[in-house]
Amino acid sequence: MAAFGRGLDRFVGVLVSAGGILVLPVCLLLFLQWPLRDVVQAYSREANDLAQCLFALYVSVAINAATRQRTHLATDVFAQRYSQRTRDLLARAGSLFVLVPWSLFVLCAGWPMAAQSVRQLEAFPETYNPGYFVLKIALLLVVLLILLQALLDAFQRRPRQP
Numbered sequence: 001m002a003a004f005g006r007g008l009d010r011f012v013g014v015l016v017s018a019g020g021i022l023v024l025p026v027c028l029l030l031f032l033q034w035p036l037r038d039v040v041q042a043y044s045r046e047a048n049d050l051a052q053c054l055f056a057l058y059v060s061v062a063i064n065a066a067t068r069q070r071t072h073l074a075t076d077v078f079a080q081r082y083s084q085r086t087r088d089l090l091a092r093a094g095s096l097f098v099l100v101p102w103s104l105f106v107l108c109a110g111w112p113m114a115a116q117s118v119r120q121l122e123a124f125p126e127t128y129n130p131g132y133f134v135l136k137i138a139l140l141l142v143v144l145l146i147l148l149q150a151l152l153d154a155f156q157r158r159p160r161q162p
Contacts (some may be wrong), residue, residue: 005152005155005156008151008152012068012145012148012152015061016061016064016068016145017065019061019065020059022057022061023058025051026044026055026058029047029050029051029054030048031046032044032047033051034130035143046127049124053135054137056134057137057138059142060145062141063146064145067146067153068149072116092153094150095150099147100147100154103147107140107144110136110139113136114133114136114139117132117133117136121133122136
């Protein structure tokens with residue numbers, strides 16, 4: 001079971017690391033919108049739609065990257081007084097009793113919507129460009145990554161990172 005946990009942790013880590021490269025094409029596409037609109041006078045909406053798809057996928061993995069590095073903003077006014085063991089126990093309990101049920105609920109509730117969107121290859125409502133379904137896939141991706149990370153945090157001993 002420990003080998004499965006390590007493998008899952010490694011898989012999530014590789015997926016999160018690979019998703020970081022998406023920031024480059026997002027920046028490029030957003031930068032190109034104005035020249036495309038003003039100089040070329042074409043394709044700026046397509047660049048925007050593609051950037052939205054890539055940005056949704058990027059944010060899906062970036063949220064998990066922040067969780068893995070423990071860099072989310074958090075208030076710890078009360079938690080500072082607790083021992084490290086108590087804080088770790090609270091973090092594990094929060095993962096198990098809050099994040100796992102929430103993510104399972106969102107996966108179950110969002111699956112039909114995303115599946116229908118993929119089956120229809122849903123397009124963006126304003127431009128009718130294909131790809132809007134990618135945004136709904138990104139929703140499932142972020143929630144799946146939150147679920148996997150919550151399970152890893154609840155059941156695995158991992159060294160605390162700053």
